[in-house]
Amino acid sequence: MSLSLDGLVSGLKTTEVIKALMDVHAIPRTLLKAKIDDKNVVMTQLRTLNTAVQNLAAAAEKAAAPGGLDRFTGSASSESVKVALRTGAAPVSTDIVVDRLAQAHTVVSASATRWPADPPVLTLEDSTGKRVQVQADSTSMQDIAQAINDADTGVLATAVPAGKDADGTPVYRLQLRAEESGEAGRFRVYAGDLAAVAAGTATDVSAEPGAAVIATGTDAQLRLWAGTAAEQVITSSGNTFTDLFEGVDVTVSTVSTTPVTVTVAVDGEARTKASGEFIALLTDIFTRIDNGSKATVAAGQGEKTTLGVFTGDSTIRGLRTALADAVQHPVDGVSPSTIGISTDMYGKLTFDEEKFSEALAKDPAAVGALFSAVAARVEQTATSYSDKYDGLLTSRITGQESEVKSLGEQMERWDVRLAQRKASLERTYARLEVMLSQMQSQSSYLASQINALPSSRSGSDS
16 A cells, blocks of 8 residues: 655645656557557457458358359158158159058057056066066066166066056056167067076066957068069168168158159259358458458548558558459469459459359359359368468468567566556655755744844843
């Protein structure tokens, strides 16, 4: 805590005097702070721009890949068939006949108030012949179902109420259902342990009186080119046929008695939209750079000229030039303007969707090749500037960060010097007040001594 002796003796406003002097001493520190603030603004804009360029590089990489901008739509002539497309899909149209749907293997036991054997031991055997023995804590049907579920055999068990017996005691059936549909999910359940099953003395639960196999695990099946010499049968453990054609998944929900046509067609509208979105990423970057490079010239005397955060930045200027060249220069003598990508006299990038759609309809392969080549050049340029290790824009940001760190260290040293200077001024003015106080005391003492001396008049009268 600083010592304040404002006006105790001198009447001076010491605190205000010290503050005024410190404001003068702190001018270099204030200038450093303003410089740091300016550089932080620049760094924020650089980081935002760098993120946008990284996103552009990622989008350009996808667009430059073979079929990167391909867009297709899938459909079927029946609502019972759904078509989903993934990477690798290509135009196709063919008929399918759905012969059967996939089923999950399901067994229901005979009804009983409790499991007849104590202790209750069951053995489950899957479609591969693997057997697992399960023992419940009690003969309760609920406990048996819980024991089967805890064994994690791929079979879900439930104790289902089945009324009451003659004595009014609740009766239950044990329902067992395979977690996965298809033939691979088939199982058998025996009343007895592993040894009894191996010896052939265990009872098949589904074969007991009152029990039944409710559904046999079955694969879904459909046929391509049904009724011809080329007929092909395809099965699936579920009702979704993954990669029925490359990149095309087909899901069926009912058996069909007549062929269902599955179609994958080029979606020109979606492809044009995707191309436009890619160009929009470029346009956004150009706009950021142009807005950040504007300078507002003083309109009159006393007004200031304001510079944009990117004004005079050779790295940013080089980025804009390189991207503009990448998107507008011809590819094998063919200008991107032929597919609607052009730059006007002011350097503004535009995308003519109608022109692109017309070119796409005439020669989709040529348009795709030209667009991919442009995207590849954009990707190379964007990566060279935004690479997180040695990108030119990344290096620019790193350089700014180093400068701010150095300026921050200078500010810390200035804070120490200013604190020392303030302490020195406070001590000086404190001593001044003490010295003035001492001088006042001496002055008062001398005045009192002088007043105490006898005057010459009083001496002559005596």
